[in-house]
Amino acid sequence: MSKNVIGAVVVCVLLGSLSLVVWALNNNKVVIGYNKGYVPDQPVNFPHDTHAGKYKIDCKYCHTGTEVSRHASVPSGNVCMNCHGPALVQNDSPEIQKVRDAFNNGRAIAWQKVNLLPDYVKFNHAPHIKAGKDCTVCHGPVAEMKKVVQHESLSMGFCVNCHRQPENNAPTNCSTCHY
Numbered sequence: 546m547s548k549n550v551i552g553a554v555v556v557c558v559l560l561g562s563l564s565l566v567v568w569a570l571n572n573n574k575v576v577i578g579y580n581k582g583y584v585p586d587q588p589v590n591f592p593h594d595t596h597a598g599k600y601k602i603d604c605k606y607c608h609t610g611t612e613v614s615r616h617a618s619v620p621s622g623n624v625c626m627n628c629h630g631p632a633l634v635q636n637d638s639p640e641i642q643k644v645r646d647a648f649n650n651g652r653a654i655a656w657q658k659v660n661l662l663p664d665y666v667k668f669n670h671a672p673h674i675k676a677g678k679d680c681t682v683c684h685g686p687v688a689e690m691k692k693v694v695q696h697e698s699l700s701m702g703f704c705v706n707c708h709r710q711p712e713n714n715a716p717t718n719c720s721t722c723h724y
């Protein structure tokens with residue numbers, strides 16, 4: 546093979562990989578740094594500002610797991626139907642119609658995760674809520690948000706800085722948060 550052909554192949558491969566990298570970055574296939582500020586599109590435009598802000602529905606009415614488990618949990622359709630069932634709140638809204646259609650067909654709504662730690666990190670809501678930490682410390686002013694945003698970096702530094710404060714009396718050895 547002539548040097549020219551080899552050169553052309555090398556250039557093509559380089560350009561190909563470069564465009565792949567650009568594509569991956571633009572399409573969130575590769576995440577650089579942390580996801581602070583992340584706002585995924587949700588299958589239903591669920592407004593926290595209306596529910597938790599204007600109508601002051603308690604966070605724990607929908608996120609029942611926070612006091613007892615790792616997972617705060619996102620409510621299933623029957624919780625929504627307590628208020629959005631037939632002849633109840635805003636029957637004519639197309640967003641509410643999606644919620645009712647899913648419920649009537651036994652389908653779960655595929656909510657997209659906003660805050661997500663790597664699998665190798667142990668995290669549990671319960672001890673934090675028991676220690677009196679408010680949801681806003683880690684999630685920001687959700688009651689004012691139209692769409693939930695990842696409010697903090699959720700980096701190791703974010704966790705450890707708070708654990709280190711003497712008044713928190715929280716452990717900082719590696720096995721606290723890692724398997």
Ligand code: HEC
Binds near residue numbers: 611668678
């Ligand atoms: C000390 C920080 C902290 C506090 C306080 C906190 N959260 Fe979280 N929350 C997180 C982290 C970190 C995740 C991601 C967990 C994961 O990926 O496993 C999360 C995830 C969630 C989720 C997604 C579902 C799940 O459980 O993974 C919901 C809903 C949630 N939190 C609601 C709440 C509510 C409501 C409160 C207050 C009652 C609260 N959180 C308090 C850190 C916190």
Ligand code: HEC
Binds near residue numbers: 602624625626640
């Ligand atoms: C305790 C009652 C209650 C529960 C439970 C409830 N909602 Fe609502 N929802 C309301 C009220 C009240 C409104 C606002 C109505 C208004 O201001 O016109 C509303 C508004 C909405 C809207 C905005 C509709 C629009 O077009 O503006 C959506 C979407 C919605 N709810 C989805 C849900 C989902 C999904 C769930 C379950 C996860 C849920 N709701 C649970 C009471 C509730």
Ligand code: HEC
Binds near residue numbers: 693
């Ligand atoms: C009427 C039910 C309802 C109430 C009340 C409610 N939430 Fe939610 N929450 C949801 C639903 C449904 C989702 C999933 C869709 C989304 O992310 O917007 C969610 C998502 C979240 C998430 C993102 C979960 C993730 O994937 O990381 C956080 C954090 C959260 N809620 C915190 C709160 C806090 C804090 C309050 C009180 C100020 C609250 N929520 C009140 C229904 C509710």
Ligand code: HEC
Binds near residue numbers: 669676682700705714
């Ligand atoms: C705002 C302060 C604060 C932040 C931020 C925080 N924590 Fe905590 N954490 C605490 C407190 C307080 C406790 C409870 C200590 C006690 O009373 O046992 C705790 C307890 C824990 C425990 C249980 C420890 C045990 O074995 O009892 C784990 C695991 C944990 N945190 C992981 C994390 C992770 C992972 C993050 C970051 C995503 C995080 N924490 C962020 C304050 C915080």
Ligand code: HEC
Binds near residue numbers: 662699705718719723
């Ligand atoms: C309070 C919770 C907490 C404690 C204690 C903790 N970590 Fe972490 N660690 C995290 C979280 C959350 C992440 C994921 C976010 C990140 O990469 O910063 C992480 C990530 C890591 C990573 C991966 C970093 C990367 O960039 O991929 C390593 C390695 C690590 N921790 C080692 C340690 C060691 C060693 C200790 C003990 C000296 C320790 N951690 C103590 C919460 C903790």
